[in-house]
Amino acid sequence: MITHEPEYFDPPLNLFAAVGRRVLLACRNTGRALIMIAEAFMHIRSVFSRRSRHEALYQLFFTGIKSLGVITVVAMFTGMILALQTGLELRRFGQEVNIGTAVTVTMLREMGPFMTALIVAASVGSAIAAQLGTMVVSEEIAALELMSVNPVRFLVMPRLVGLMVMMPILTVYTNIIGIVGGAVVGYTQLGVSLQAYFDNATRFAENKDLYVGLFKAFVFGVIIATVACHQGFATTGGALGVGRATRRTVVVSFLTILVIGYMITRLFYA
Amino acid sequence: MIRFQRVTKHLGGKLVLDKVSFEIEKGETFIIVGVSGAGKSVTLKHMVRLLTPEEGRVMVGDDVVSEARGADLERIRSRFGVLFQSAALLQWLKVGDNVGLPLHQRTDLSPDEIDRRVREVLEMVRLEDVFEKYPADLSGGMQKRVGLARAIIMNPEIILYDEPTSGLDPVTSRTIDHLIDRLRRELGVTSVVVTHDLHSALAIGTRIAMLDGGKIVEIASPREFVKSRNPVVQSFLESQYITRKGAWEAA
Ligand SMILES: Nc1ncnc2c1ncn2[C@@H]1O[C@H](COP(=O)(O)OP(=O)(O)OP(=O)(O)O)[C@@H](O)[C@H]1O
Numbered sequence: 001m002i003t004h005e006p007e008y009f010d011p012p013l014n015l016f017a018a019v020g021r022r023v024l025l026a027c028r029n030t031g032r033a034l035i036m037i038a039e040a041f042m043h044i045r046s047v048f049s050r051r052s053r054h055e056a057l058y059q060l061f062f063t064g065i066k067s068l069g070v071i072t073v074v075a076m077f078t079g080m081i082l083a084l085q086t087g088l089e090l091r092r093f094g095q096e097v098n099i100g101t102a103v104t105v106t107m108l109r110e111m112g113p114f115m116t117a118l119i120v121a122a123s124v125g126s127a128i129a130a131q132l133g134t135m136v137v138s139e140e141i142a143a144l145e146l147m148s149v150n151p152v153r154f155l156v157m158p159r160l161v162g163l164m165v166m167m168p169i170l171t172v173y174t175n176i177i178g179i180v181g182g183a184v185v186g187y188t189q190l191g192v193s194l195q196a197y198f199d200n201a202t203r204f205a206e207n208k209d210l211y212v213g214l215f216k217a218f219v220f221g222v223i224i225a226t227v228a229c230h231q232g233f234a235t236t237g238g239a240l241g242v243g244r245a246t247r248r249t250v251v252v253s254f255l256t257i258l259v260i261g262y263m264i265t266r267l268f269y270a
Numbered sequence: 271m272i273r274f275q276r277v278t279k280h281l282g283g284k285l286v287l288d289k290v291s292f293e294i295e296k297g298e299t300f301i302i303v304g305v306s307g308a309g310k311s312v313t314l315k316h317m318v319r320l321l322t323p324e325e326g327r328v329m330v331g332d333d334v335v336s337e338a339r340g341a342d343l344e345r346i347r348s349r350f351g352v353l354f355q356s357a358a359l360l361q362w363l364k365v366g367d368n369v370g371l372p373l374h375q376r377t378d379l380s381p382d383e384i385d386r387r388v389r390e391v392l393e394m395v396r397l398e399d400v401f402e403k404y405p406a407d408l409s410g411g412m413q414k415r416v417g418l419a420r421a422i423i424m425n426p427e428i429i430l431y432d433e434p435t436s437g438l439d440p441v442t443s444r445t446i447d448h449l450i451d452r453l454r455r456e457l458g459v460t461s462v463v464v465t466h467d468l469h470s471a472l473a474i475g476t477r478i479a480m481l482d483g484g485k486i487v488e489i490a491s492p493r494e495f496v497k498s499r500n501p502v503v504q505s506f507l508e509s510q511y512i513t514r515k516g517a518w519e520a521a
């Protein structure tokens with residue numbers, strides 16, 4: 001069941017009790033979120049059913065389009081900054097042609113998935129939390145459950161699919177734009193020809209870099225879906241609560257993405 | 271049909287229901303009245319286990335709904351149609367899709383059949399021309415009626431109405447009253463209606479219960495209800511007598 005009874009706690013007796021309660025609630029909420037997302041994965045097999053495909057398609061579209069503009073700008077400048085920073089250092093050794101590799105590898109492994117995830121969390125994730133939160137507050141979720149429409153299948157699963165599929169695709173896009181941005185800076189500021197830049201890039205970047213990056217993007221998509229849907233469903237206290245859920249979604253997904261991103265890099269490269 | 275047995279519930283640290291017991295018979299139209307914040311919506315929510323009692327239990331037929339889970343709970347809930355106080359329509363679906371949602375999600379009817387059935391119930395609530403509109407484009411009273419259409423589309427045995435006529439003009443209110451009464455007479459539907467509208471209460475109710483201070487202070491047929499000596503009931507009647515003289519006489 002997704003609708004929970006309103007909770008009420010007496011004010012804590014002391015600091016110790018207050019901290020303890022927070023920790024316990026955080027553990028319980030993490031558990032709830034994980035159970036919810038596990039259930040959503042189980043429902044993925046019905047994604048093409050008559051009851052779900054329309055919503056799933058819409059979420060794919062929405063997730064893909066919603067942040068495309070911002071992603072383009074951010075990706076462009078990430079590539080440009082990377083090229084400029086490393087290029088200026090490398091120039092001291094006459095090695096500026098190597099910015100091709102530097103930019104490409106950094107984009108593929110780290111910056112591509114990371115930047116994409118941050119932007120998607122802030123735009124799509126917050127929108128999901130706001131929408132689900134509003135539905136909780138206006139009793140729409142309760143109404144769905146009473147109609148025996150499972151909110152996890154009906155609402156979470158399509159959003160999970162949207163994020164899971166679109167995050168890697170958007171990341172490829174970010175990578176391409178970033179690498180092109182790097183090439184532009186290399187050409188205009190550092191005097192590296194486009195030919196040399198792309199030669200250098202393709203010579204040293206490995207397929208593994210791309211795959212690990214895309215795997216990261218996929219995991220980040222799942223994280224954003226989990227955090228956003230859980231925060232949305234956990235909304236209490238009217239319109240104010242919806243604002244709170246949105247803010248928490250952004251903060252919690254940023255932190256989780258950072259930590260899990262580090263762990264994945266650690267797993268594959270150390 | 272529905273039985274509350276010494277149900278106690280706190281919400282937000284406040285005692286809302288205090289050992290409430292009553293029973294609703296099959297085929298009744300049971301009215302719950304009471305001041306704002308008395309716990310009327312809370313009482314309705316107990317019947318479908320959106321809330322569970324701390325003490326006591328709630329029975330629906332032979333099932334203990336207050337302890338049901340999983341498939342059992344789903345089966346019990348499928349006997350109900352519920353109109354929420356807030357209408358609770360999905361904002362991103364058109365009215366037609368909102369009303370047809372239970373059919374679309376729970377039956378294998380073809381889109382055409384669903385369409386036909388949706389138009390049928392929308393007609394019952396006097397909304398023929400809103401099929402293609404979004405809930406946000408409707409007035410509060412119209413949304414309420416769409417919610418009502420959605421509540422009755424699966425032909426439930428028991429319907430819970432949380433203030434079905436609030437925000438409606440008197441003429442439309444009477445249409446809704448007739449609809450509730452017709453469902454009872456023709457299909458034997460059991461209804462529980464929360465209302466502030468004395469006219470509706472007296473016109474369609476088989477029994478009226480007054481909720482105050484977490485307890486049921488009066489429970490009687492409309493005829494006896496208006497003669498009640500209970501001070502809370504009297505002040506409720508008096509407050510409406512001024513504005514609804516006709517209703518008083520009708521009773
Ligand atoms: N989610 C909640 N959290 C905390 N307290 C609640 C909650 N829901 C209801 N209450 C409390 O329970 C009491 C009864 O609420 P309820 O919604 O049943 O009132 P009502 O009789 O339906 O009033 P109205 O006529 O205004 O709809 C109120 O005092 C309210 O403060």
Ligand SMILES: [Mg+2]
Pocket residue numbers: 310311312355432
């Ligand atoms: Mg209410």
